[in-house]
Amino acid sequence: MSDLPLLPEPVRTRIVELAADALSRLPADQVPLPLKRVATFAPARRPRLAGVQIAGALEGDDVFRGRVAAEVEAATGDLARALGDGRVPLAADPVEVAATAYCLRSPGWEAVVRAAAETIEAEQRAAGSSTAGDEVERLRRRTADLEAELQQLRAHSREQLERAKGDHDEAKRRLGEARTRLREAKSASESREAAAATELASARSATGAAESEVRRLRARVGDLETEVGSVRRTERASRVGESVRARLLLDTLLHAAQGLQRELALPAVDRLPADSVAGPEAEAGVRLSTGRGSLPVGDPGLLEELLRMPRAHLVVDGYNVTKTAWPDVALDRQRDRLLSGTAALQSRTGAEVTVVFDAADTGTRAGRPLVHAPRGVRVRFSPSGVIADDVIRDLVAAEPAGRVVVVATSDQALARDVVAAGFHVVPAGSLASLLSGGRA
Numbered sequence: 001m002s003d004l005p006l007l008p009e010p011v012r013t014r015i016v017e018l019a020a021d022a023l024s025r026l027p028a029d030q031v032p033l034p035l036k037r038v039a040t041f042a043p044a045r046r047p048r049l050a051g052v053q054i055a056g057a058l059e060g061d062d063v064f065r066g067r068v069a070a071e072v073e074a075a076t077g078d079l080a081r082a083l084g085d086g087r088v089p090l091a092a093d094p095v096e097v098a099a100t101a102y103c104l105r106s107p108g109w110e111a112v113v114r115a116a117a118e119t120i121e122a123e124q125r126a127a128g129s130s131t132a133g134d135e136v137e138r139l140r141r142r143t144a145d146l147e148a149e150l151q152q153l154r155a156h157s158r159e160q161l162e163r164a165k166g167d168h169d170e171a172k173r174r175l176g177e178a179r180t181r182l183r184e185a186k187s188a189s190e191s192r193e194a195a196a197a198t199e200l201a202s203a204r205s206a207t208g209a210a211e212s213e214v215r216r217l218r219a220r221v222g223d224l225e226t227e228v229g230s231v232r233r234t235e236r237a238s239r240v241g242e243s244v245r246a247r248l249l250l251d252t253l254l255h256a257a258q259g260l261q262r263e264l265a266l267p268a269v270d271r272l273p274a275d276s277v278a279g280p281e282a283e284a285g286v287r288l289s290t291g292r293g294s295l296p297v298g299d300p301g302l303l304e305e306l307l308r309m310p311r312a313h314l315v316v317d318g319y320n321v322t323k324t325a326w327p328d329v330a331l332d333r334q335r336d337r338l339l340s341g342t343a344a345l346q347s348r349t350g351a352e353v354t355v356v357f358d359a360a361d362t363g364t365r366a367g368r369p370l371v372h373a374p375r376g377v378r379v380r381f382s383p384s385g386v387i388a389d390d391v392i393r394d395l396v397a398a399e400p401a402g403r404v405v406v407v408a409t410s411d412q413a414l415a416r417d418v419v420a421a422g423f424h425v426v427p428a429g430s431l432a433s434l435l436s437g438g439r440a
Helices: 009-023 046-060 062-076 078-084 094-104 109-264 290-294 300-307 318-325 331-349 388-397 412-420 428-435
Strands: 313-317 352-357 377-381 405-408 424-426
Touching: 009 046, 009 062, 009 094, 009 109, 046 062, 062 094, 094 109, 300 331, 300 405, 300 424, 300 428, 313 318, 313 331, 313 388, 318 331, 318 352, 318 388, 318 428, 331 352, 331 377, 331 428, 352 388, 388 405, 388 412, 405 412, 405 428, 412 424
Parallel strands: 313 352, 313 405, 352 377, 405 424
Antiparallel strands: none
């Protein structure tokens, strides 16, 4: 807007705003070429971004100024008509009057613009003078407030200085007292150190004497141990000699008695004193064992009694027992429980234990899982196409008549075959109860 040097800044700004607003209403072919791009801006942004271009077009392009004047005249209405009649409304804003007159170029517009500019400048000077007076008064009050604050700060500083001096004197006094206490503590510490050194020397002397006494006593103990060993060896040799002589005498008497028996051909004693008493004798008969006769077949106590007999053999129908005792547990866990239980039972009774499993019930592709048999327990899986019952029948058939063989199963057909062979059968529940610690 350097093309309008005589106009006050508010008037120049308003002229550019009127022209920028008029651009929005002009057809595209009536907009000067330098302002084609400016016309695409938002009306509110045109004065700020292209104010110089708009002012230059107004000064240098009379056709554009005439078109803007027509738009301004249509927009201002009464003010434009008043200026056209050569009069200025008294209540109108001087900035609006000057800007409108400049755009319309009505007769006498220079005088109208000049008068409005003078009015605006007078108002600005009066406002500046009033503002300067207010600023001077404000600065005077601020100066008075700062002086009062300075006085307060000086008084506060003096109080702080006096307080710091008092604190300094108190600190010096406490420091002197602390130094006195430190000297006293140092003296007491030196006294205690001297006493401790004396006690340490006494303790070391006593320790040396005690160590010498300990060495003397250890030497004496060694001598006594040597003497005791010698006495023990002498006594042991004496006892051994007496024992050998007594044993030799006993053997001599035994050999003499045996020689006398052979020499006299004495027969063995076949009658006892009680045989000489007359009386009717009981008839010969057969009686079952107490355990077999008094305990039921399913009692765990009967099973343990049978297994404690000499050279007893326990044959277990594996899955028949585990599925009776632990039906809700997986097969591998059933096998582990049964084998650990029978291992403990074998250790307690000394019986031979054989556990037979059906290979078809293992759930593995090979049919025979890897099983680590406990010590003292024999584990067998039935061959392919053979059930565990037939393996148990073969085991029973291999046993000699008269041996105590016990088969643990609840399979009735297998139980009948075992009993027919002359061996014992206990239910699967009886073994499960014995393994769990149950008793009748």
